[in-house]
Amino acid sequence: MDYALYPMTQDEQATCRAILEQEQSAGVLLMPTHHISQHGDMMGFRYECAASPAGDTLPIVRNMFFGHTAAECQDDDAAIMRLMASPADNRRKMEQFLQSLGGANQPADLDCIPDNATILTQTGLIQATDLRSVDCKPWVPEMPECIGLYHAYIRGYNRDVRTHRLFIVCSGGCPKAADQFCNLMIDIGGKWTAGEVADSEEVWWLRKTSQRARCRLIKMLADAFEVRVQSVEDVLAHPSTVNPSILNPSVNPSANPSAVSPSVNPSHTSTVLQAVPTVDTIEHDIARKGSRSVTVHNAAVDTTKLTNGILCQMHPSEGFWLFRGAPRGTGVYGAMFGNHEACGAFPTRSPLIAGKHQNTVAVQDGSCLVRPEAGKGGRYICFDEAFFKNLERMQWNRDNGYVELIPIVVGMP
Numbered sequence: 001m002d003y004a005l006y007p008m009t010q011d012e013q014a015t016c017r018a019i020l021e022q023e024q025s026a027g028v029l030l031m032p033t034h035h036i037s038q039h040g041d042m043m044g045f046r047y048e049c050a051a052s053p054a055g056d057t058l059p060i061v062r063n064m065f066f067g068h069t070a071a072e073c074q075d076d077d078a079a080i081m082r083l084m085a086s087p088a089d090n091r092r093k094m095e096q097f098l099q100s101l102g103g104a105n106q107p108a109d110l111d112c113i114p115d116n117a118t119i120l121t122q123t124g125l126i127q128a129t130d131l132r133s134v135d136c137k138p139w140v141p142e143m144p145e146c147i148g149l150y151h152a153y154i155r156g157y158n159r160d161v162r163t164h165r166l167f168i169v170c171s172g173g174c175p176k177a178a179d180q181f182c183n184l185m186i187d188i189g190g191k192w193t194a195g196e197v198a199d200s201e202e203v204w205w206l207r208k209t210s211q212r213a214r215c216r217l218i219k220m221l222a223d224a225f226e227v228r229v230q231s232v233e234d235v236l237a238h239p240s241t242v243n244p245s246i247l248n249p250s251v252n253p254s255a256n257p258s259a260v261s262p263s264v265n266p267s268h269t270s271t272v273l274q275a276v277p278t279v280d281t282i283e284h285d286i287a288r289k290g291s292r293s294v295t296v297h298n299a300a301v302d303t304t305k306l307t308n309g310i311l312c313q314m315h316p317s318e319g320f321w322l323f324r325g326a327p328r329g330t331g332v333y334g335a336m337f338g339n340h341e342a343c344g345a346f347p348t349r350s351p352l353i354a355g356k357h358q359n360t361v362a363v364q365d366g367s368c369l370v371r372p373e374a375g376k377g378g379r380y381i382c383f384d385e386a387f388f389k390n391l392e393r394m395q396w397n398r399d400n401g402y403v404e405l406i407p408i409v410v411g412m413p
Helices: 009-021 076-086 087-102 129-133 173-192 194-199 202-226 385-393
Strands: 027-036 044-051 069-070 118-121 123-128 146-155 162-172 232-233 273-275 277-284 284-289 291-300 301-303 312-313 322-324 345-347 360-364 379-381 402-412
Touching: 009 027, 009 044, 027 345, 027 385, 044 232, 069 202, 069 312, 069 322, 076 146, 076 162, 076 402, 087 202, 087 345, 087 402, 118 360, 129 146, 146 202, 162 301, 173 202, 194 202, 194 284, 194 291, 202 273, 202 277, 232 277, 291 301
Parallel strands: none
Antiparallel strands: 027 044, 044 291, 069 162, 069 277, 118 123, 146 162, 146 402, 232 273, 284 291, 301 345, 312 322, 322 402, 360 379
16 A cells, blocks of 8 residues: 655655565555655665565665664653753753763674574573673764754643653664674675574664663763653673763763662762663664564554654654554553554654655754754655645554654754
8 A cells, every 4th residue: 555645756766666676575665754865765665575585685774773762851840941941051061962972982883792602402502692682892872863852741641631741862873883784784685584684683783782872872861961861771781881971071970969870879880871761763673574574664663563652753953753652551652553454654754855845844953953063954844734644544543642842952963
């Protein structure tokens, strides 16, 4: 079924034709946000093929497993109002935070993948799963695509109470490791099947580490702005990994003891903390669909695997829209919905459109945005009434609603 909403350009048609000609079992489902990126890549689709074809037929991009992660802060209304009333101080802290990230010189790469500790016994090969999980080398998060503090005025499913909420949202992943993975697929992807790629240790580790990087950055930003997020120890980190807070000169635990998790002794500087994600949306993913198929989501997410809503990125000055899923399970923002037979996918951003498009809106940088090239803007796909009706066709229940995360301060490289 077609959910493209707008006609494809000639470049998009050529790209789809090239993708489908490589494998007879392949199919492409276009999102309403399909487009050609500034780097010349086609974005906004779900690709599906059998598990048996060669792995190099999969449409891999250089930012695989990038995504959006949001953590809800545990601060009261007074703290939220304090942040909203201090734009100059927020910009100063964000600039310091971005400068501290710029000095990181130990990014995650594929050499950090845990070694498989195996023992050959009479009953077969036994793998030590505890050793498999710990990184081989320490690493520190790289600069994200964007990170910031966001305010929301949320109404629950009972529709009778509205509350102020504060979120920290980080968008990005592990650029160096993702680039290495893409090169790996170009070099030797033909020696694997698509199913083996989806089941590989490289895919498992890169997906997990990208989320861990976003969660570490969220915890670091929370410390820098002296707000509280629920955090846990990164038990998968290498023992010699340096606490990211030490790398951030704007953090002063003695000035704000509440910024440090009460369950962690501040003197134990080797403990690496990461935020507990409230919502995590992977934009570019590879996964099995049953035992016979493999899917690749590009600027899209599988709605049948949701646990707590979908984050959809707008222009950085406009924040994120948190689309609620079905009101089931333990997630505050809704769980899985839809099915693959009809759709089972959902867009994860309003993209920047470089060429002509039927429905775009011009957006300029706001005062909340901190980045070197100030004043940048562009044209982004507009989420208007026609777009929302198309989302309903894609099995999203409009009655579930969405939450607008309004930026207080946002940092970009």
